[in-house]
Amino acid sequence: MNVNWRLWEYISVDNWIDIGISVGIILLFLLFSKIFTKYIFFFLVKLFNKEKTELFKQILEAYEKPLRWLFIIIGIYIAVDYFPYFEQDHSLFEHLIKSSIIILIAWGLYNLSSTSSILFMKLNDGVGLEVDQIIIPFVSRGLRFVIIAITISVILIEFDYDVTGFIAGLGLGGLAFALAAQDALKNLFGGVVIIAEKPFTLGDWIKTSSVEGTVEDINFRSTIVRTFAQALVTVPNSTLANEAITNWSKMGKRRITFNLGVEYKTPKHKLEKVVKRIEELLRNHDEIHQETIFVNFDEYNNSSLDILLYFFTKTTAWGEYLEVKQDINFKIMEILEEENVSVAFPSRTIYMDQDHQEVVEVNEETHD
Structure with a gap:
């Protein structure tokens, strides 16, 4: 108790006043930080929105939190000048303040190098050099790594650390690192x-x-x-x-190909007409690519006469492609109905040999 009482006696009234002023300054700058975020920053973002300066808006947003902390650091720096038991010009304190400002600058640059940054949308408006979307995350991570590395190096230099020796040490261990990675x-x-x-x-x-x-x-x-x-x-x-x-x-068009089998009983003139009408359908369809269209009587199959259809849709989107394919299929059905031609499917006809009690199986087309 005596020790504590003597400690309280040692702190003079003037010192208590200085401590109060220091605490008050820090609280004041904390208040400034909140006011800046709520009013001034909001006003600046709204102003740049009106002027359509997207780049400046992103710079402001990137430095929003670093600026809030800058107010606090400034408050601490000024408060220390009034604090009775700590010197403002102390070397360690100065190094810490400078390092904090370096970190805040790097923090803003780190935020600015995000994948959503407008800087990656176009490197040079004058040249019109567009950046491919796949490069953006790769370059973003590379830039962030460089920013962190440079920040650490600058802070080490601020604390009088020999960075060249550190880099040389990394060079000596580079071979081992490469083998391990x-x-x-x-x-x-x-x-x-x-x-x-x-x-x-x-x-x-x-x-x-x-x-x-x-x-x-x-x-x-x-x-x-x-x-x-x-x-x-x-x-x-x-x-x-x-x-x-x-x-x-990257497809410029999407392929549709299939064989349409009709019954063997289909007359030649009707088969020719079906082939011709299907080809006309494809030639006049707005969603069919006109460069490559083949509709031909292709082969005699086991159960059908096969018509080969080979063509492409203009769209490559899966849903739109299916819609076009469905539309073509329905219209082919209409052509077959109008020409009274039936689609064939595999069938099996069984003949009974009465004399030898043998079963003979013959494949042929289906009849209506």
């Missing part, structure tokens, strides 16, 4: 190959020997593909780079 390096270079060759982009429907689905993301190690069963499949970039990739989204 061969798979990671393979995947990294695989990702570079995919981005350079651009066999697909984000949102494309691809098929490989290991996966089929829609590309959702690509990073340094792997590519994320969502299957049509809504499962997420992570494929290492090194594997994907060495596989044959079918990009269904």
Whole structure:
């Protein structure tokens, strides 16, 4: 009790006043931080929205939280000047304040380098160089890694750490690291190959020997593909780079081909007319690609006379493709009904030999 009483006696009234001022300054700047976020920042974002300056708006949003913390750091820096038991010009304190500001700057740059940043939408408006969607997440992660590495290096320099020796030490351990991370390096270079060759982009429907689905993301190690069963499949970039990739989204048109079998009893003139009318149907259909259309009497099958249909739809979207295919099928049915031609299906006719009690099976077309 005597020790505590002596400690309270040691703290003078002036010191208590200085401590109160320090605490008050910190609380005041905390209030400024909240006011900035609620009013000033909101006003600036609204202003840039009116001026349609999307880039400045994103810069503001990226630095929203760093600016809030900047108020607090400034408050702490000013408060320490009044605090009786700590010197503002102390070297460690100065290093901490400078390092904090460096971190806030890096924090904003880190937010600005997100995949949704407008900076990746167009590198140079004058040149009109559009950035492919698949490059954006890859470059974003690369930039963020560089920002973090530079930030750590600058902070180490601020604390008088020999960064050159640190980098040299990394160089000596580089061989061991490379040996230990061969798979990671393979995947990294695989990702570079995919981005350079651009066999697909984000949102494309691809098929490989290991996966089929829609590309959702690509990073340094792997590519994320969502299957049509809504499962997420992570494929290492090194594997994907060495596989044959079918990009269904890059189709300019979509193929439809099948054999239409009609009965053997169909007369020649009716068969010719059906073939001609089906071809005319395809030639005059707005959704059928006119470059390649084949409608021909193809072969004598076991149970039918087969007409080969081979053509393409203009659309490549799966749902629209099915709609066009259905429309063609219905109209072919109408042609067959109008020409009184029936579709054949496999049948089996059994003949009984009365004398030898043997059964003979003969395949022929179905009769109405």
